[in-house]
Amino acid sequence: MEKKDIIQSFKDSLFTGLIALALFGPIVGLRTASKGEGLFITPQWGVVFLLVGLCIIGRFLINLNSARKTEITFFSKFTSKFSAITEDKAKHFAITAILFAAVFPFLPFTDRYFMDVAIMILTYIMLGWGLNIVVGLAGLLDLGYVAFYAVGAYSYALIATTFGWSFWICLPLAGVFAAFFGILLGFPVLRLRGDYLAIVTLGFGEIIRIILINWYEVTNGPDGITGIPRPSFFGLPFKRSPDEGETSFHLFFNLEYSTMHRIIFLYYLILVLALITNYFTLKIRKLPVGRAWEALREDEIACKSLGVNPTNTKLTAFAIGAMFGGFAGSFFATRQAFISPESFTFIESAIIVAIVVLGGMGSQTGVVLASIFLIGITEMFRDLEQYRMIAFGGAMVLIMVFKPKGILANRKPTILMHGDKK
Amino acid sequence: MEYFIQQLVNGITLGSIYGLIAIGYTMVYGIIGMINFAHGDIFMIGAFVALISFIIFGLTGVALPIILLLVLLIAMLFTACYGWTVEKLAYKPLRGSFRLAPLISALGMSIVLQNYVQVAQGARVKPMQPLISGGLEFFKNSEFIVTVSYLQIFIVILTIILMGIFTYLITKTDLGRAQRACEQDRTMTALLGINVDRTISITFIIGSSLASVAGMMFVLYYGVIDFYIGFLAGIKAFTAAVLGGIGSLPGAMLGGLLIGLIETFWAGYVSLEYKDVAAFSVLIVVLIFFPTGFLGKPDIEKV
Numbered sequence: 001m002e003k004k005d006i007i008q009s010f011k012d013s014l015f016t017g018l019i020a021l022a023l024f025g026p027i028v029g030l031r032t033a034s035k036g037e038g039l040f041i042t043p044q045w046g047v048v049f050l051l052v053g054l055c056i057i058g059r060f061l062i063n064l065n066s067a068r069k070t071e072i073t074f075f076s077k078f079t080s081k082f083s084a085i086t087e088d089k090a091k092h093f094a095i096t097a098i099l100f101a102a103v104f105p106f107l108p109f110t111d112r113y114f115m116d117v118a119i120m121i122l123t124y125i126m127l128g129w130g131l132n133i134v135v136g137l138a139g140l141l142d143l144g145y146v147a148f149y150a151v152g153a154y155s156y157a158l159i160a161t162t163f164g165w166s167f168w169i170c171l172p173l174a175g176v177f178a179a180f181f182g183i184l185l186g187f188p189v190l191r192l193r194g195d196y197l198a199i200v201t202l203g204f205g206e207i208i209r210i211i212l213i214n215w216y217e218v219t220n221g222p223d224g225i226t227g228i229p230r231p232s233f234f235g236l237p238f239k240r241s242p243d244e245g246e247t248s249f250h251l252f253f254n255l256e257y258s259t260m261h262r263i264i265f266l267y268y269l270i271l272v273l274a275l276i277t278n279y280f281t282l283k284i285r286k287l288p289v290g291r292a293w294e295a296l297r298e299d300e301i302a303c304k305s306l307g308v309n310p311t312n313t314k315l316t317a318f319a320i321g322a323m324f325g326g327f328a329g330s331f332f333a334t335r336q337a338f339i340s341p342e343s344f345t346f347i348e349s350a351i352i353v354a355i356v357v358l359g360g361m362g363s364q365t366g367v368v369l370a371s372i373f374l375i376g377i378t379e380m381f382r383d384l385e386q387y388r389m390i391a392f393g394g395a396m397v398l399i400m401v402f403k404p405k406g407i408l409a410n411r412k413p414t415i416l417m418h419g420d421k422k
Numbered sequence: 423m424e425y426f427i428q429q430l431v432n433g434i435t436l437g438s439i440y441g442l443i444a445i446g447y448t449m450v451y452g453i454i455g456m457i458n459f460a461h462g463d464i465f466m467i468g469a470f471v472a473l474i475s476f477i478i479f480g481l482t483g484v485a486l487p488i489i490l491l492l493v494l495l496i497a498m499l500f501t502a503c504y505g506w507t508v509e510k511l512a513y514k515p516l517r518g519s520f521r522l523a524p525l526i527s528a529l530g531m532s533i534v535l536q537n538y539v540q541v542a543q544g545a546r547v548k549p550m551q552p553l554i555s556g557g558l559e560f561f562k563n564s565e566f567i568v569t570v571s572y573l574q575i576f577i578v579i580l581t582i583i584l585m586g587i588f589t590y591l592i593t594k595t596d597l598g599r600a601q602r603a604c605e606q607d608r609t610m611t612a613l614l615g616i617n618v619d620r621t622i623s624i625t626f627i628i629g630s631s632l633a634s635v636a637g638m639m640f641v642l643y644y645g646v647i648d649f650y651i652g653f654l655a656g657i658k659a660f661t662a663a664v665l666g667g668i669g670s671l672p673g674a675m676l677g678g679l680l681i682g683l684i685e686t687f688w689a690g691y692v693s694l695e696y697k698d699v700a701a702f703s704v705l706i707v708v709l710i711f712f713p714t715g716f717l718g719k720p721d722i723e724k725v
Contacts, residue, residue, distance in 0.1 A: 022503040027467065028542045030474045039477055039548060141522050143529075188710045195457045195525055196709055199660060203702035206657070214695040346653070350529060357526050389537040396530025401515045404523040 009063030013056045020055035024048045093365060101271055105264045115263045119270055119335065121375045123328055126274035128355040128367035130324030133281055135353065136362035137290065138317035139297030140190070141198040144205025145352050147185075148178040148322040150212065150344035152329025157225040157339055158218070167231035171330050178326025179319040181208075186318035190311055205349055212341040224340025231334050233265055266335050273331060277324050278364055284320075293317050294362075347389075354396050360405055424566040429690040430683070435574045435643065437682025438581035442636035443659035444666070444674035445588070446505075446629030452605045452669040453625050454517070459528035460508055461633060462656015463535035468501040468634025469647045470539060473548055476641065486553065490576075497638050498631040504535075505630025506623055514619070532652075539649040547648040550641060577639050584635060585675060588628075592671060601625060605669070654698065658685070661705040667715025676716065 029048040032039045134142045155177040159170045189200045212219045284290040292313045296303050300310055333339050359366025381388050443465050450458040475493040512531045516524045557571030592598035600621045603611040612618045641647055662681040666673025681701060688700035
C-alpha cells in the first residue's frame, strides 16, 4: 500500500468522524430530562467522543482493508460457508432437529425457563412458516401479519370465554376467522404492486389494533381479555384439584401433580402445530397452486399471459398464510390465558418478517435458524433490553446489505423444465 | 358553521406538516423508486433536534424571531446529516438489488433510529412550554368563537415560503433539472455527465431538511414529543404522498392538506378514537380506486 492511500483514508476517516459528531452531538450529547417543570439538558460528551472515536477507527480499518482488495469480508465468508453446509444437509438437519425437539422436554438440563423460551421460539417458527407462504412463496410482502395473529387470538379468546367450547373446536374456528380476514383484506389490495402492498398491510395491522383498543364492548379495550381457558389433554384438565365429576391429567395417569405437565403439553402442542404448517407448505408447493405462487413471484406478467389469475392465486396464499397466523394466535391466547392489544404491535410483524427474510425467503430451514438466532439472542441479552432492538434493526440492515437474499437463499424453482442440470 | 371553519383552520395547519413530510417520500420514490420507510423517523429526529435547540436558546434570552430562525437552520442541518448517512449506509449498497431489499433495509433502519433515540433521550414524553401564544379571534358574537393562533399562521406561512423556494429549486435550477432527469432515466443521465449518486444524496438531504422543519412545527404545535411520533406521522405522510400521486411534488402538498383535513374533520365530527383508522382507510381506498393518486402519472409496466 502506498503512502498516498494511507493519507487519503486518514482524511476520509476524519470526515466520517465529523459526520459522526454531527449525528451523535445533539441526540446523544444533549440528553433532555424533565426536572420539576420543563426540560433541562444533561450533557454527555464522554459518550459522544467514544462513539465518534469508534467511527473514525472503524472507518480507517475498513479503508485499510478495502485497499488491500480483500473484498470477501469475514461476514460473507462465514455465511456462504454456512449456507453451503446447510443447503446440502438440509434433510439431515431437519430430521435431527425434529428428533431433538421431540426429546427436548426430557433432557436433564431442561428446566421451566428453557421450556418457556423453546415454546416462544416454536411460536415464532410457526408464524415464520405461515408468513413464508405469503412472503417466501408468493412474494407478497405483508407487514401486517400480526393482524391475523391478533384475529386468531381474539376469536379464540372470545369464543372460548363466551361459549366455553374446548380448545380443539375453537382452534379451527380461529383459523377460519383469520383466513376470512385475510380474504377480506386481500381481495381489494392484492392488485397492488409490492411496496404499496407492504404499506397497505401495515395500515391494516394498525387498523385492527386500534379497533381492538377502542371497541370496549367486545374486546374490553386496552385491558384485554382475561381468564381464557387452558387447553385440556383430550378432556383431562391440568388442575391440581379437578371439579366434581372430572378427572384431571395427573390423577388419570397416577402421576404426582406438577405444573410442568401443562408446559410440556403446550410445548408438544405448538411443536405439532408448527410441523403441520411445515408439512402443509412442503406439500402445497408441489401442487398447481403452489407452483403458481412461485411463478407469480418470479414473473407476474408471464403468469398472466399463461392464464394464471393473479388475484385468486395471491388470495389463496394470503388466506392460507392468515389461517396459520390464526392458529398460532389461538395457541398464544391459550398459553397466556390473557391477551391485550399490546401484544400485537407493528414490531411483532417486523420481527416475523425479519425471521422470514433473514432466513432467506422461501427456505423452511432458514426460518428455523433465524427464529432460534433472533429470539435466542434476544433472550440472552435480556439485561440489555434497551440495546436489543437497535441490534435487531441493525442486523436487518446488515444482512440486507451483505446478503440481500438471506442466510439460506432458496429461490431455486422447485421444478425445472428439463430437470436440474448441475 | 363556525365549528366547521375552526376545523378547516386546524386541518390546514396539520396538513402543512404532513405535506412537508410527504415531499420527502415522494422525492425519494420518484428518484430511486423505493419507499423510504425511515423517513418518519428522520422527522422524529428533526423534532428532537428542534426541541433541544429550543431549550438551549430559551436560556439565552434572545428575541423570539431569531430563535425560530436559528432553530430552523440547526434542525435542518443536523437532520440532513441523518438523511444523508441513512442513504449511504442502508440504501446505496442495495441499488440494483431485488425490489424488496431496500424496503426491508429501510424497515431495519427505522427500528434502529427509533430505539437509538429512545436509548439516547429516554422513553418518556418530552413536554415543552409554548413559545408562541395568542391568536386572532373571529365570530365573537356567535356561540362558537373561531380562534386562529399566531402559531397556526406561522406554520402555514412558513410552509408556503418553503414550498416557494422548493418549487424554484426543482423547476429553475441545474440541480432540479438533474433531479428530474434522474427520475426519468438514471443510466442516460449518468451518460450525459451528471453525478447520479450525488443527485440522489442531495435528494435525501432536501427531503430530510423539509422533514425537520415539519418536526420543528410539530414540537411547537403539540408541545410534546416522544421517540415514537415518527411512525404514525410517517405513515400518514406516506398516505398523503400516495393520495396526491407518488412522484408528484404538488401532489404531495395537496395530499398532505387532504389528509390533514380528513383527519381533523373525522376527529371533529365522527369519532376521536378512530381518527387514525380514518387515515389508514383513506390509504386503502385511494390505492384501490386511484392507484396513481390524484396528480400522479399512470404507471405502465413494460416487459
